[in-house]
Amino acid sequence: MERLWVDQYPQEIPANLDYESVPVQNYLTKSAELYENKVAIHFMGKEITYKEVHQSALKFANYLKKIGIEKGDRVAIMLPNTPQSVIGYYGVLYAGGVVVQTNPLYMEREIEYQMKDSGAKVILTLDILFPRVTKVMDNTDLKHVIVTAIKDVLPFPKNLIYPFIQKKQYGIVVKVTPCDKYHLFTDIMSTSSDKPIELEVDFEEDLALLQYTGGTTGFPKGVMLTHKNLVANASMCDAWLYKCKKGEEVILGLLPFFHVYGMTTVLILSVMQGYKMVLLPKFDPETTLKTIDKQKPTLFPGAPTIYIGLLNHPNLRKYNLSSIDSCISGSAPLPVEVQQKFEEVTGGKLVEGYGLTESSPVTHSNFLWDKERVKGSIGVPWPDTESAILSLETGEPLPPNEIGEIAARGPQVMKGYWNRPEETAETVKNGWLLTGDLGYMDEKGYFYVVDRKKDMIIAGGFNIYPREIEEVLYEHSDIQEVVAAGVPDPYRGETVKAYVVLKEGSTLTEEKLDVFARKHLAAYKVPRVYEFRKELPKTAVGKILRRALVEEEKKKFEENEKLV
Template structure:
């Protein structure tokens, strides 16, 4: 097929490249040999060298094998961005296991579902999350829980002070007693790094490195099977795209969570592969982030629009020096042009928008950072070794430029399939093409544009939120007769969750009561921010609730408000 975008590539970006077929964890081994004494991770004042991270990962992997983890077994990580999350990720791979990234915001119901679906045997989690995990342990295949704490990787005296801060912030201090099934991360780190057996029969294209959970437009999250090839390929593409970045020298701001595929690939995996220094923050706080940028001077800052917007709207923004930032690729949601322009003006660096999906590890398209004028509103062009096409939604045939259809992609970063879901895999992968479900078009030069997101999925603050999951929870409330969740426009989050509720006759329920109920069963970012009580909901002739009609109502309402203002 004709690939017009290749003519747009600057000379520094190859049209194709060859992959070295070796396991993902071998890049940490290589980095430890080449950059042993260099700082791999900076975390709240604590620094770990590449040699230290490598040794810790070997200890973790050896311990897992001692617990019975064999090649292909799933091991879950339920942590924010901390040194332990990096150590465990590579330790699991050294042991031959498959990483299952679990959002630390998940409540018991969500943890239980993911552990049951993945069949994970071991989980590493934080002390303050430990009670949630133990409540569901008996209902899953989890045999062991490894517990760590933020203080475990803090320097003195922060490690002594932090428990008091934690008690004030969360109201609890969890004391964990080790047993045959409960293990302490600190105890593992006191052990020898020896005794690790290298898994046999490695297959670069077939062996899984990661089960990354996502969801469709309906139903519950699915485990996306990502192989060593998928992740090595996408991180390598990212390195090629960032051709002005210097191996072993860049400093990367790690705010994007590693339990999100974009943060995992474009921040953690890329940094380890290239010998960069990871500056980790466990959560996004605008003031902390600005202070960190000024003090630690990151050069590479992958992020999401809400992060950049949060910084730009900080009242003391002008007091901070952000000039160290050289390049940023924004993902997870559409990047407003005004945000791009303002952020570039403040930092002097480059900020461009990319595109991808969990099913593609995740990046498939991006705008050029340097040497090319950016195309307004475009998600950019396909990355090296990546093909993309617009398919007719009626016939499935490729469409010519400027005609709207479904975006499909093909490349070595495209998933192996969905975990234990062969029918859904078959529906999404067609002859090697990944059908994204996103609607868009390509112009004559090969630049792609997204017209509409997946039909029902809500993208709020970079998180993918699936309406049915929210509806399932709210439907269990005894006062609710009907409910539908939808994404409505939000200036900060891109979209936010709104729930439209019809109460049972004679029932009473306030917005506050419903919000308290929802927070018991849903991660905070999934909880509706707006509730609207109605007597009835719009439906089709056969009784199906018309979610899109409600979304359209919100769009019209917003347009009317803008006209009046």
């Protein structure tokens, strides 16, 4: 298949890469040798060197071996972005285990499901989450809980003050008494050996990670990602960021590591390249702005809602964001207006990328430098990545500018879904990952997402793509966030509804917004209903949950039908 997009590559980006056939954790070993006294992690005033991270990860690995973890066993990590999440991640890999990233916002039912599905034997979690884990432990394969706390890694006197802040914020202080099945992270760090562990790893076949999909459509599935998948995608990312200097960049670690985008573009890439990670455990606009001002990050991977949150903060102009040089936005479509405003504020570059959990995750991105911006495009496939638009009727590749399903193939594509061979066969065919997204490719090889196959609205026989509506509405200066969805309609089958979050102080009315929409959209695409909300439902990484809104509307519609 002709790879049109390769002709668009700047000369600095090769079309094909050579990958080291080494497991993910080897990059920490190497960086600890090259940059042993360089700061690897900054967290709330605490700085930890590469040497210290390496030693701590080995201590964690040796302790896992001591309590019975063998090669291929699954170990869950349920933490926000903290030094312990980095240490635990590499520690599990050094021990030969498979990491199961678990969202710390999960409640008991969700934790139980993921532990049962993965068969995890050990979980590393926060003290305030310990009660949730213990409630479901007996219903799972979990044998051990390793408990840590934010205060464990804070500098003096923050480590003494934090428990009081925690009690005020969460209303609880959890004290864990160590026993055969409960273990303290601090005890492990003070008593365990940091000797290297000999381990044979099959680079292409052995799993490094079970990364669960968000579950926005049905039950979450464990995506099996090998060492090769993760090393390949992080290496591609490095090639894309060709102006970045090894050992010198500072990367803002705001995207959660339990989301595959944050894990690859911050956690793995940073360690691979010897970057400094500035970690934030959650997104708070004011804290993020202060952190950028003080720590001067040069790289800032994020999601549209994060950039929108910063741009709309009333104190934005108080802070200096000029250190930011490069940002690749993922997890959701990036509105053009947001892109332009963020670049004006920072002086850096913000471009949209694209990918899925099933592809480790990145498959496409726009160029950061040396190329003109292509409006509305997700960019071109990364090195060693093929992409095609497949006909929804025949499954055959379509010519440029025709809409079909986006498919991708490359070394970053998953091994499959954990214990789900049938669903794997439906999603990966002849090496091609079927994304479920509708899009097209232009004559130069740039790709465009029209919408999710399942999100396409069919109203009165017309195919309507929510993203197009959202792009238009985002151009209105009073709109902070918006999502369009198809909702049941007795006459048209479906009709377009827009859910809108207005900027603070806005007095925009439904009538005025409708006039604006009609100036820019064909009549059949204009939302028939507008609903103003204070906030929209989102995933942990900030992706707006369109499906949750659709389900709400379906329930309302069904209840009304019963009444009629």
